Amino acid sequence: MTPRDDAAFDRLIERILDAEPCEWTAADLADDPRMAALKTLSDIAAAFRAIDAPVPARAIAFRWGPLEVGERVAEGGSAEVFRAHDPRLGRDVALKLLTPAAAATLRTDAFLEEARRLARIRDCHVVGVLGAAVHDGRAGLWCEWIDGCTLAERIARDGPLAADEAALVGIGLCRALAAVHQAGLLHGDVKPHNVLRERGGRLVLADLGAGGDPATVNASLRTQASPAWLAPEVLHGAARTQAHDLYALGGVLQFLLSGETPDPVRPGAAFDRSDVPPALRAVIARARAADPAARYATAGGMADALAACLHAPGAAAAAPASVAPTRRRAGMAAAVLALAIAAAGMVALLRAPPLPEMHLELLRHDGDRAQVIADGTAVALRDRLSFALASQRPAWVYVFNTDDHGTLQRLFPLPALDTRNPMPAGRRVELPGRSGGRSLRIEVSSPAQAEEFLVVASAAPVDVLETLAATDGATDAEVRLRGSGVLVPGIAPPASAPLDTLVAQLDAADQPLRLWRYRLPHRAD
Incomplete structure (x- = not known):
């Protein structure tokens, strides 16, 4: 490049720094690797400016x-x-x-x-x-307001799901329908367009059109739902019931695996996917049985059947080769300028592998029964809790708790637990796990205004958390048990490491992470 070219190159750098538009020619980009690197830097700078741009004034209709x-x-x-x-x-x-x-x-x-x-x-x-x-x-x-996309949009964009991922989605939707049915309500229009996937990964059953008291659903909405998701008896004029919601959910699972709307004339589990395990096919076929009496009696029963599919042979089968990857991995020309070198870290983040699909639930146990509870649910002393997690690929998981006294406790992993990282793929695991063959629970054991939990998951060990575990001198050698397999947290790091500080450290980590945070107020008895 001639001195004159160097001067032009310097002017391009100034224009990038001043956020001014630059002109790029195909010849320059092909002939000069420095120009290609500078173009990459310009694109990254534009992307970050877009993120930092002020939000336009809200239009009020x-x-x-x-x-x-x-x-x-x-x-x-x-x-x-x-x-x-x-x-x-x-x-x-x-x-x-x-x-x-x-x-x-x-x-x-x-x-x-x-x-x-x-x-x-x-x-x-x-x-x-x-x-x-x-x-x-x-x-x-x-x-x-759910900031995300519908399952229909996701499948249209990314293609069908792997079998284990579809089963995890089904388990979450079964839990949702179980909550709706326990309230004496029906959804009435379960379909991919009414299931939202939040940006953080949470699946939400939305009630944007149907739903409500069974009599209301059947009186006012008989002709409004899509025929592809209606059970045969409803198409012939029968009232919708809980069995109809489960039939529609079976159709959603079939859609997730095939990418095609089910044929209402052929209600079984007919789709061309050789990698879908027989156990999962059987669940879909039963949910979509023509006879309502042959379907699952409850959403909980269907959830248990789907959970069993994750343990069945072939449960971790991959999606078919025809499914397109969801993220491009474009190469980048070698950077020759200091500015381009500074951009290398950002490019590495763009190349990082996506986190595996994960499904997390917080459970409250009462004897043999377990209830899924949400953020904000009130808890009482002696309540026993656990986290249920399933991941389509091996995952490293860390669980922390703090109360309003500022004491941070690590609940998982712990040295005396039989359950260890990484979590196995395709299996539903309850945390804090097992010790001596006994399933452990987290007991709310001290009066406080609220309990806070932080769950961190990653596709690889998280250095800052592994270091915390290795250097903490307060780790108990044994898990203390109370009652029937109840975990009293066995680690008490210094109070100088509150949850917010830990979250800030994780935010600064150069590693893709998935974080869940729960705040559970104590109930005044």
Whole structure:
């Protein structure tokens, strides 16, 4: 490159630093590796400027009570759904407003009562209803806004799921339906478009159109659901029941594995995937049995059958070769400038392998029964808890707890536990695990305002957490047991390492991580 070219090169660097547009020619990029590296740096700088750009002012279409209503995001025969903002809570919400036609046939008091019943459902896999009211003559309810995509959109973008990943999704949706059914409600329109996947990986069963009291579902929505997801008896005029919700869920699982909408004329588990284990095919076939009596009696029973599939031979089968990878790994020309060298760390992050699909549940145990609880659930002294995790690939998992006294405790891994990292692929494992062949639980043993839990998962050991474990001199040699296999945390690091500090250290780590954080207030008895 001539001195004049060097001067032009310097001007390009100045334009990048000043966030000004640059002109790139194909010849320059092909002939000069320095130019190619500089173009890569310019693209990275533009991406980070876009992230840091100020958020444009929120467009308000109209106001409904205290909510500032923005764009309409969905509509059906009975309701419209808008993205709205609640200035009192400082958060976006999804607002479902009844259409005038639906309001004419559905009593407002019945709608509000249904909303109150929906609001009592406390499950992390069911969209949380925050309130219901009537303003300006329109009845509506608002719920949490899920920032993510539907399962239908994800399959259209990335292709079908691997068998074990589909089973994990099914387990989460079974838990969601179990919570809905226990409240005496039906969903009525389970399909991939009504299942949302939050950016952090949480699956949420959304109630954007159907759902509610069984009589209401069958009286007002008989003709509004998609035929592909309707059970044969419903297509012939029968009322929807819990068995219908499970039939539709079987269709969702078939869709996740095939990428195609099920044929309502052929309700079995017919799809061309040789790598799907027979056990999983059998679960789908039973869920989609033409006879409602032949289906699973409860969503919990179907969840147990799906969990057994993760232990069956061939459960960790990979997705077919026709499934396209979800992330490109583009190479980068060798950087010759200091600025390009500084960008190498960012490029390495872009090349990092994606985290495996993981499914985590927090359980509260009462004898042989286990209840899935969500963030914000109140707990009491002597409550016994555990975490259930399943991952499609081996994963390193770490569990921490702190209370309002500032004491940080590591609950997993611990030296005296039989359960060790990494977690095996395709299996559902409960943490803190086992010791001496006994399943252990976490007992709420000290009075406090709240308990906080942090669960960290990674595809590889997390150096900062491994170092913490190795250098902590307070590690107990034994796990202390109380009652029938209850874990009293066996490690007490100094109070100078609060949970927020640990999270900040993890945020600074150059490693893809998945974090779950729970805050459980103590119940005043």
